[in-house]
Amino acid sequence: MNSLRTPGLLVTAGITGLGTLLVAVNLLGMPFDGSRTSPATDVAVRVDQVGYLRGETKQAYVMGPAKALAGARFKVVDAEDEDDVVAAGRLGAVTGRWNAKYPSVRTADLSALNTPGIYRIVLTGSAAGRSPAFRVADAHELMTSLVRDNVRFLQAQRDGADVIPDGALPGGALRHGPSHLADEDATVYADPEYDEEGDELLDERLTPTGDQVDVSGGWFDAGDFLKFTGTTSYSVAELLLAQRDLPDMKELSAEATHGLDWLDKMWDGDSGTLYAQVGIGAGNDAVRTDHDVWRLPEADDRLDVSPGDPDYTIKHRPVFRANDPGEPITPSLAGRVAAVFALAAQRMAGTDPDRAREWLDKAAAVYDLADTDHDPDEPLVTAFPSAFYPEDSWQDDMEFAGAELALAAGKLGDDREGDWTSDAARWARAYLDSDVKGTLNVADVSALAHVDLATALDGARSNDIGEGDLYKDLRRQLEDGVDRAGHDPFGAGAVYDDFDAVPHTFGLVATARLYAKATGDTRYAAFAGQQRGWALGANAWGTSFMIGAGEVYPHCPEHQLANLRGSLDGKGAILRGAVVNGPNAADELADLNGFPTMKKCAAAPPAGAWTDFDGKGARYVDDVGAWQTVEPSLDFTTTALLAFTLT
Numbered sequence: 001m002n003s004l005r006t007p008g009l010l011v012t013a014g015i016t017g018l019g020t021l022l023v024a025v026n027l028l029g030m031p032f033d034g035s036r037t038s039p040a041t042d043v044a045v046r047v048d049q050v051g052y053l054r055g056e057t058k059q060a061y062v063m064g065p066a067k068a069l070a071g072a073r074f075k076v077v078d079a080e081d082e083d084d085v086v087a088a089g090r091l092g093a094v095t096g097r098w099n100a101k102y103p104s105v106r107t108a109d110l111s112a113l114n115t116p117g118i119y120r121i122v123l124t125g126s127a128a129g130r131s132p133a134f135r136v137a138d139a140h141e142l143m144t145s146l147v148r149d150n151v152r153f154l155q156a157q158r159d160g161a162d163v164i165p166d167g168a169l170p171g172g173a174l175r176h177g178p179s180h181l182a183d184e185d186a187t188v189y190a191d192p193e194y195d196e197e198g199d200e201l202l203d204e205r206l207t208p209t210g211d212q213v214d215v216s217g218g219w220f221d222a223g224d225f226l227k228f229t230g231t232t233s234y235s236v237a238e239l240l241l242a243q244r245d246l247p248d249m250k251e252l253s254a255e256a257t258h259g260l261d262w263l264d265k266m267w268d269g270d271s272g273t274l275y276a277q278v279g280i281g282a283g284n285d286a287v288r289t290d291h292d293v294w295r296l297p298e299a300d301d302r303l304d305v306s307p308g309d310p311d312y313t314i315k316h317r318p319v320f321r322a323n324d325p326g327e328p329i330t331p332s333l334a335g336r337v338a339a340v341f342a343l344a345a346q347r348m349a350g351t352d353p354d355r356a357r358e359w360l361d362k363a364a365a366v367y368d369l370a371d372t373d374h375d376p377d378e379p380l381v382t383a384f385p386s387a388f389y390p391e392d393s394w395q396d397d398m399e400f401a402g403a404e405l406a407l408a409a410g411k412l413g414d415d416r417e418g419d420w421t422s423d424a425a426r427w428a429r430a431y432l433d434s435d436v437k438g439t440l441n442v443a444d445v446s447a448l449a450h451v452d453l454a455t456a457l458d459g460a461r462s463n464d465i466g467e468g469d470l471y472k473d474l475r476r477q478l479e480d481g482v483d484r485a486g487h488d489p490f491g492a493g494a495v496y497d498d499f500d501a502v503p504h505t506f507g508l509v510a511t512a513r514l515y516a517k518a519t520g521d522t523r524y525a526a527f528a529g530q531q532r533g534w535a536l537g538a539n540a541w542g543t544s545f546m547i548g549a550g551e552v553y554p555h556c557p558e559h560q561l562a563n564l565r566g567s568l569d570g571k572g573a574i575l576r577g578a579v580v581n582g583p584n585a586a587d588e589l590a591d592l593n594g595f596p597t598m599k600k601c602a603a604a605p606p607a608g609a610w611t612d613f614d615g616k617g618a619r620y621v622d623d624v625g626a627w628q629t630v631e632p633s634l635d636f637t638t639t640a641l642l643a644f645t646l647t
Contacts, residue, residue, distance in 0.1 A: 043068055043129040044102065044607070045121050046490070046542050048533035049550025051135030051142050053647070057526040058110035060121055060131060061490055061538055062091055063102040069094075071126030074108045079118040079133040087113055096489035098540055099615035105489035116141075132537065132551035143644040147246065149548055149577030150641035154235075154255045156561060156575060157634065159183070159227065159297065160217035162258065174566050174573050179297035180225065182316050183216040183278060189318045191384065194282065198385030201284045206318055215278045215319055218262030222633035223559035224290050225297050227278040229266050229322065230382045230389055233336040234442050235638040236260055237400075240343040241448065242645040260344055263337060269365055274329050274337060276322035277384055280313055287313055294595035296564055320384050328371030330381040335397025336445065338367035342404035349411035360408050364416070367401050391443040393436040399427035400449035406456040417456075424453045425462035432465070432473055439477045440507030441500060442635040447511040450474055451518050474515045478524050481508045481531070488616075490539050491530045496618035499628075502545045502582035503636040505535045506643045513646035532643065541583065541613045541620045542605060546640060547632070548576035556601035556624045558593060558631040563624050568601045578632035579640045583618040592625030600624065 043064035052058040062069060072091050078084035092107035108121060113136055121131040135142060155164045156174045163178055188211040193202045218227045219235075239256035246252055266275040283289040288310040303315040323329040341363035348356040374380070374394065382389040402424025409417035431437065431446055438444035451474075454467040461467075481493030494504040512528035515521065536544045537552065544550035547557060555570045557563075562575040603622040604610065610621050620629050 043072075043123065043127045044542055044613075045074075045108075045123065045129050045131035046538045046540070047121060047131045047134045049132045049134055049537035049544050049552065050146065051137055052110065052113070052533070053139050053142060053529065054114045054116065054136060056111075056529045058113060058136075059491070059530060059533065059538070060108040060110055061095070061105055062108060062123065062127070062129070063098055063105045063489075063540065064127060064129075065102075066094070066104040068127045069104050069106050072106075072123050073125040074121050074123055076110065076113060076119050077122055079120050082120065082122060086115065086117070086119065095491070096487075098489050099613070101612050102540070102615075132542075134537075134550075139647050143647050144246075144249075146546070146549065146577075146644045147242070147249070147641055148251065149546075150579070150637050150644070151249075151251045151255055151577065153547075153575060153577035153579075153632065153637050154219060154258075154634070155251075156578075157219040158217075158258065159220055159225065162217060174561055174575055176296060176561055176565065177298040179301065180317065181216065181301055184214050185212050186215050186278065186317060186319045187211075188213055188275070189320060191320060192280070194385040194387075198387030199282060201280075201282055201287055204284075204286055206280075206287060206313065209321075213265075213268070213275065213319055215262075215265055215275060217258070217265065218278070219259060219634055220297070223557065223562075223627065223631045224281065225279060225300070225560070226281050226290050227262070228383055228389065229263065229274065229276050229337065230333055230391075231442055231633070231635050232259055233263055233333070233340045234445065235634045236263060236340050237336065237343060237445070237448065238638040238642040240340070240347060242642050243347065245645050260340065263340060264362075267337065267341075267362060267366060268325075269362060272326040272365070272369060273324075274322040274333060274366065274369075275319050276330075276333060276381060277320045279317040280320075280384070281388065282385055283313070286310055289313065290317075294560055294563075294597045296561065322381055323369065323371075327369075328373075329366065329369045330394075331370045331372055331374055332380045332382060332391050332394040332397045334366050334370035335394060335399075335401040338363045338370070338401035339397070339404045339445075339449075341366065342401065342408040345408035346404070346411055349408065353412060356408070356412055357414075360405070360412060360414065363401070363405055363408070367398075367405060370398060370401075372398065389442065393431065393434065393438065393444060393446075395427045395431040395434060396444055396446035396449055399424050399431055399453060400445045402427055403449055403453040403456050407452060410456070421453075421456045422462055422464075424449070424456065425464040428453055428470060429464040432469065437473070437476070439480065439504060440511050440639065441504055442639075447474060447477060447507070447514060451514045454518060471515065471519055474511060477511055478508065478515065478527065482524070482527055485527065485530065490534055492534050492539065493527070493531050496583050496616050497585040499584060499588075500581060500636070501584070501618075502535050502579060503639045505531050505582075506579070506636075506640040509535075509643035510639060510646055513643065517646065528647070532647070535582070535640070539583075540615055541610060543620070543622070545580050545582040547578045547580070548574055552606060554580050554622050554630045555603040556622050556630060558624055558627040563599050563601065564597075568599065570603075575632065577637065579636040580630045580632050581636065582629060583620040584628045586614065586617055586619040588628045589619050589621060589626060592623060593627055594625050598624060 046061040076087040190207040236259040345359035406420040440447040450470040494501040512524035544553040601624040
């Protein structure tokens with residue numbers, strides 16, 4: 001490779017998707033420009049469109065016919081002056097076959113490119129093609145802007161009266177008015193009964209318990225307007241952990257506080273009740289739900305409805321409990337909420353110890369009600385219906401709670417520290433001995449728990465476990481991803497044809513960084529960079545799966561606010577920072593969602609059609625009806641935020 005030199009460019013943070021070809025239709029049915037797909041190309045270049053870190057292993061991918069790639073070379077050029085060549089080289093060995101149209105995949109090694117700047121790859125020799133632009137920069141410069149964008153998504157997801165007012169957000173941010181103000185005096189209902197699949201509410205009417213509660217605020221869970229204790233607690237935990245590395249980012253702190261305040265409302269310490277959900281997403285003819293309408297969130301407050309009207313539960317949203325008052329709480333929710341409250345105690349221990357002790361006492365109260373004799377044949381109560389957020393493991397949540405309680409107790413001089421450390425070790429052993437072990441995502445927090453339990457153990461070994469056992473399990477989680485990556489042409493560590501491929505990928509990145517930070521072992525550094533790159537553009541489809549990141553990213557998310565108030569061409573207000581599911585099993589996309597009030601929107605890639613790039617049983621489409629691939633959510637986005645923070 002040729003020697004490198006500084007191109008002398010002004011390095012900017014935001015590269016918009018000007019190259020993405022769109023097919024979008026407004027409510028009047030008038031097509032926007034670009035309603036026809038562009039011609040396909042035989043060779044495609046895939047890069048991390050956000051960029052690469054100075055000093056890290058850097059790989060791009062070139063896909064196409066074997067003959068075209070056999071004599072191909074590449075050069076790296078200044079993105080603004082393609083005559084300025086800063087590096088050149090040969091393509092690497094074939095990494096595998098992708099699909100019939102792009103049967104061969106080869107790498108372009110960019111590891112020696114460490115001069116800050118904005119570049120493109122241009123192919124020469126037997127193949128022609130060019131990549132989207134990408135940056136080379138230090139980690140803080142590259143990652144901090146991504147974290148800020150993730151926070152912007154959370155700001156757009158705010159519910160209640162405390163929304164971000166006009167003028168308080170940067171240009172191009174999505175805003176909405178105060179919403180679901182009726183949540184301030186919401187009715188609690190008995191658990192609804194569903195059919196086996198969780199598709200239909202079997203109760204003719206919901207049954208009120210007679211209790212009213214203030215559950216206003218919080219965040220919308222995803223593209224809908226439901227609010228869940230399970231997903232919110234997961235996301236708040238990740239925000240509080242991210243704050244350890246970014247304590248001075250005020251907007252991050254504000255969102256962590258916003259989520260924490262709502263979780264505090266979902267716990268009634270006087271009665272010993274944890275509320276699990278606000279709103280209902282699956283109903284019947286007599287009970288219309290959040291998923292039956294497509295609207296702006298503030299529209300619900302304008303409904304003129306009375307009890308008995310099918311739309312009554314859209315304006316006056318039902319609240320469902322995780323437990324009857326004072327009775328045991330499903331352990332996955334109890335553990336996670338207790339962990340968050342304990343993290344809040346740690347956060348305030350140095351500045352407001354009295355308030356920190358209040359959080360610790362709340363954490364202990366929730367923890368003590370956990371149903372640790374849970375019947376394994378019964379589903380965990382994570383949502384209504386449980387099929388919305390199925391979960392198999394709960395020992396990891398209890399380990400997480402015990403570890404955070406112990407660390408909080410240590411900061412506050414509470415003599416329960418040793419008991420909670422022992423508890424956490426016992427639950428960690430139970431998790432390691434179980435057959436439901438996974439990797440970091442909304443249904444498995446073991447990676448977060450292991451790292452902080454190792455800190456609580458402080459080199460000691462309990463009767464149940466030692467830090468070596470915990471680090472071994474972190475390696476197990478990462479090695480599973482490394483093994484999958486070794487058999488994938490694009491080095492993907494996640495499973496393409498399963499839900500949540502992208503958040504699982506960011507979970508692997510976060511786990512690798514947590515492991516390195518805890519142990520000093522950097523053996524997974526290249527793997528982490530490879531996974532981050534896959535999620536941000538170095539994949540078969542050539543798109544970043546984070547809105548606003550890179551030149552090609554989702555323009556048509558299944559998200560009501562983005563669809564009705566945002567830009568459909570990527571040039572105005574967008575749901576910046578939102579992370580979507582990404583590719584999914586092809587048969588999952590047989591049917592797309594549609595509503596009369598939904599603005600039609602389908603975005604094609606810069607060349608060809610998305611189907612040209614489908615492979616390995618997976619499909620991706622950027623269409624507002626494709627919740628399977630382009631619906632963003634809280635947990636997807638905060639897992640990415642944590643990964644970026646730790647990088």
